[in-house]
Amino acid sequence: MTFSQATSISNRLLSSLPSNDRDRLLANCESVELTFSEVLYRADELISHVYFPTGGFISLVTPIDGKANLEVGLIGNEGMLGITLILGVDVVPFYALVHGSGSALRITASSFLRELEHSPTLQAVLKRYLYVLMKQLAQTAACTRFHLLEARLARWLLMTQDRAHSDHLHITHVFLAYILGVRRVGITKAANSLLNKNLISYQRGDIVIRDRIGLEAASCGCYQVDKDTYRRILG
Amino acid sequence: MTFSQATSISNRLLSSLPSNDRDRLLANCESVELTFSEVLYRADELISHVYFPTGGFISLVTPIDGKANLEVGLIGNEGMLGITLILGVDVVPFYALVHGSGSALRITASSFLRELEHSPTLQAVLKRYLYVLMKQLAQTAACTRFHLLEARLARWLLMTQDRAHSDHLHITHVFLAYILGVRRVGITKAANSLLNKNLISYQRGDIVIRDRIGLEAASCGCYQVDKDTYRRILG
DNA sequence: GGCCTTATGTGCGGTATCGAACGGACTATC
DNA sequence: GATAGTCCGTTCGATACCGCACATAAGGCC
Numbered sequence A, B: 001m002t003f004s005q006a007t008s009i010s011n012r013l014l015s016s017l018p019s020n021d022r023d024r025l026l027a028n029c030e031s032v033e034l035t036f037s038e039v040l041y042r043a044d045e046l047i048s049h050v051y052f053p054t055g056g057f058i059s060l061v062t063p064i065d066g067k068a069n070l071e072v073g074l075i076g077n078e079g080m081l082g083i084t085l086i087l088g089v090d091v092v093p094f095y096a097l098v099h100g101s102g103s104a105l106r107i108t109a110s111s112f113l114r115e116l117e118h119s120p121t122l123q124a125v126l127k128r129y130l131y132v133l134m135k136q137l138a139q140t141a142a143c144t145r146f147h148l149l150e151a152r153l154a155r156w157l158l159m160t161q162d163r164a165h166s167d168h169l170h171i172t173h174v175f176l177a178y179i180l181g182v183r184r185v186g187i188t189k190a191a192n193s194l195l196n197k198n199l200i201s202y203q204r205g206d207i208v209i210r211d212r213i214g215l216e217a218a219s220c221g222c223y224q225v226d227k228d229t230y231r232r233i234l235g
Numbered sequence C: 001g002g003c004c005t006t007a008t009g010t011g012c013g014g015t016a017t018c019g020a021a022c023g024g025a026c027t028a029t030c
Numbered sequence D: 001g002a003t004a005g006t007c008c009g010t011t012c013g014a015t016a017c018c019g020c021a022c023a024t025a026a027g028g029c030c
Helices: A005-009 A019-027 A083-087 A109-118 A120-146 A149-164 A173-180 A184-196 A212-218 A222-234 B005-009 B019-027 B083-087 B109-118 B120-146 B149-164 B173-180 B184-196 B212-218 B222-234
Strands: A030-034 A039-041 A049-053 A057-064 A068-075 A095-100 A102-108 A168-170 A200-203 A206-209 B030-034 B039-041 B049-053 B057-064 B068-075 B095-100 B102-108 B168-170 B200-203 B206-209
Touching (some): A049 A057, A068 B120, A120 A149, A120 B057, A149 A168, A173 A184, B019 B120, B057 B149, B068 B095, B102 B109, B109 B120, B149 B173
Antiparallel strands (some): A049 A102, A057 A068, B030 B102, B057 B068, B168 B206
């Protein structure tokens, strides 16, 4: 066994597998460090590896018109990157960008597909995860349309905190603007508003969540909706 | 055989199946008429039937905050409704609303799952379709965020024309506002602009596409992107 | 210390869309 | 031909963003 139980258990999809299936999969995994702003997938390329984040987390980003971008999904240790392989499509659907440094387990696409054949449980779990991801895509679409920036920012901070497992996030306004599809100035304004409410504090690329409950109140309901969906389908 | 070749061929997913798989499936299907504004699925209910539109078409709609709504997908004879069954989840993810009257083939969820077991080809086709749907979800999210209403309206008209197989669409401004997540007045303004450019004409719930090429120019690139994705993955 | 890069704040005019209300025109029904 | 219902057009002020430009500040590096 290449990896300790502690490592394996820190990805929720993997830890929900029966131990023999999990061990088989882990034996084919290698541990990698995801580093901030690293691009794991470029759209339309072939998927070479799939990733199960354990510490780090990843943004799924859709480019549009060659200039703008929008984050459509967020993947931490509750999910995986490369899920479309289970649909028999090995073409990357979205850009995948590391937004939180940390560890992940990765496995080559071919090994992954082989393990998938051997484990109906793995198939079942990942299919359900894909369902959750779809719901999140739609939720994000509607959220982006209707909710004010401040609420969207609060939602993003909460989602990210869950995946970073820390109150301290390493992220700049420029990056947030990119993710949320707005101007940097818009982020400055929204972040300042949250600051004035004593919900967060920040300084040169470090954001600290000060009041999680307050932040939940300031965020739109989408945060809770996403969480509920995950729990209902995979919990 | 319950249905003629002509009927079966009019859904593109079904017509891409080998004839024996298709015939088995069709033998379990019944033909139904979809009527305008009919609700086929309500979110969080159980999926009782899946639908393969042949003439009609269906909107997938995500409600948000209990008041607003946003269309996140459009299903005509190029697709199917109820696709999430292949993920092993029988809970409806989105509202499904008939937006174009016309025929469809439907099959009970249990029969569908049984056929799915028997036909790896069916599984493969539908998984690829699900991939396309995911890409469209993300594209719609970004489109909704960045593109002006007039372009989004043009895109919607084109997508709908493809699925209605007709230049005449039966849809009111109120409905369009609901779909695109804007005020009715916004639709009136955008539609009027398209009218002034001689791209469409309309009157009391009937819209006529006058100049398809011009409409494509007025629409955002998302229309073409979606089409390309479908062709690449399923074509 | 001095310099450069990066990160954040501010100010200005512009605009797409919002919410609400009202007016007019066509259709269906009786 | 009166009445009610549906559909479309217009106007009003408000606002959440936009693009652009520039100011301030903090940290790293020589």
